[in-house]
Amino acid sequence: MPIHIENEAQRCLNCKVPMCQKFCPIHTSIPHIISLFKEKKVMDAGKELFQNNPMSVICATVCNHEAQCIGHCVLGRKGTPVQFYEIERFISDAYLDRMSVDRAPLKHKKVAVIGSGPAGMTVAIILAKNGYDVTIFERKNKIGGMLRYGIPEFRLPKSILDRYQKLLTRLGVQIRLNTTIGGALRIDNLFRDGYQTIFVGTGVWRPNTLGIEGESLANAHFGISYLENPSNHELGESLAIIGMGNVAMDVARTAFRNGVQKVMMFERGNHATASSHEMSYAELDGAEFIYGKSIRRITEKGPVFADSILDNEGNVVGVPEHEELVPADSVIIAISQGPKDKLIMSTEHLEGTSRGLLITDENSMTTVEGVFAAGDVVTGPLTVVHATEAAKRAAEAMMRYMEKEDTSAQA
Ligand SMILES: Cc1cc2nc3c(=O)[nH]c(=O)nc-3n(C[C@H](O)[C@H](O)[C@H](O)COP(=O)(O)OP(=O)(O)OC[C@H]3O[C@@H](n4cnc5c(N)ncnc54)[C@H](O)[C@@H]3O)c2cc1C
């Protein structure tokens, strides 16, 4: 039976030291939001949620709640924790299209935001509200980043992103779609054209490869490329997925919804990296989990494995000679992602780590003066709430930087 959020709110103990709030990565003031909700002040609660987390309605839908807010509710120690995210989703959904878009007096200063995922949208919203002229540059033909092209529709309806686009437009944010920075236009061109600061929130879009024979065969695909457009892929009846992270779980569940009958998921160690919640849904959909298999190569008939030799901690310490073909029509490799290198290659002095992630200082500034960055492109693949929290800090640092520039110009 669906829970009733008003009953759920009544169960909150209003703890003096709310552990739910402490373990929420963006420190949502959960007990206070619940108090406002109980007083039926839904718009006030929505405002507070949005000010703290402009992606609140999305986080309420896709956060790993079990590891964060509800996983630390004291009521969960002996019984059922308060399902706060259901309350948050109701409030933020009600607020999103009804909020008034008050902007601070216009500052007549231009800011460029590269990428329209949660990090880019967060920076754009905060800076626009503070009176800056914001332009988003987005490589794809729609906004949203991994929220649109990664997380499947059955977990996050894409209509929410159209509502965000309307909000951005109401805030005066300009959006240039189908525009890759690091292609025809580069970061220097943005400075040339008067943007005072630049935010990079370009995420991680290069699938990690296995470096084995067969990865370029027609029956082999990469997880995030598949999720971008599942209906364009003919996977046949049986699918082998290499990897058992959250992306792999989304691949499995999407494949079932696109007609695949049998999904086998392989992990070389003895444990998966996906959350138990995502795994249980994939299992309910019918996915089979097979551990201790090291992939050797991919063939047109399916993947070839050897049994991993594991130590006591479950780490792979060897692979025997004996190999086994697992018949499958298609193979999808889902073993995480890294950033593309277009921006680093096209921007003088922009430095990355050995994995290509952008290096930033404590103020979220990259190695290029005036260029800030946050989200997956800095941390590697994490989550929406982590990208949003980091982007919020970057937006604040960008405003401090621009104010300081003004003061030095006046002195
Ligand atoms: C399949 C999948 C499922 C996930 N499920 C969840 C989940 O359930 N819960 C959760 O919290 N997180 C989930 N995540 C992770 C989450 O989506 C990311 O952590 C988050 O989107 C990162 O935000 P971001 O803004 O840093 O980058 P992205 O969302 O990756 O956005 C980057 C944007 O930049 C654009 N871009 C890139 N390069 C350029 C360029 N040179 N010029 C212009 N534009 C550019 C891209 O097109 C994209 O729109 C999932 C990720 C995937 C792949």
Ligand code: SF4
């Ligand atoms: S932002 Fe995420 S972790 Fe924080 S309270 Fe909301 S759903 Fe929970």
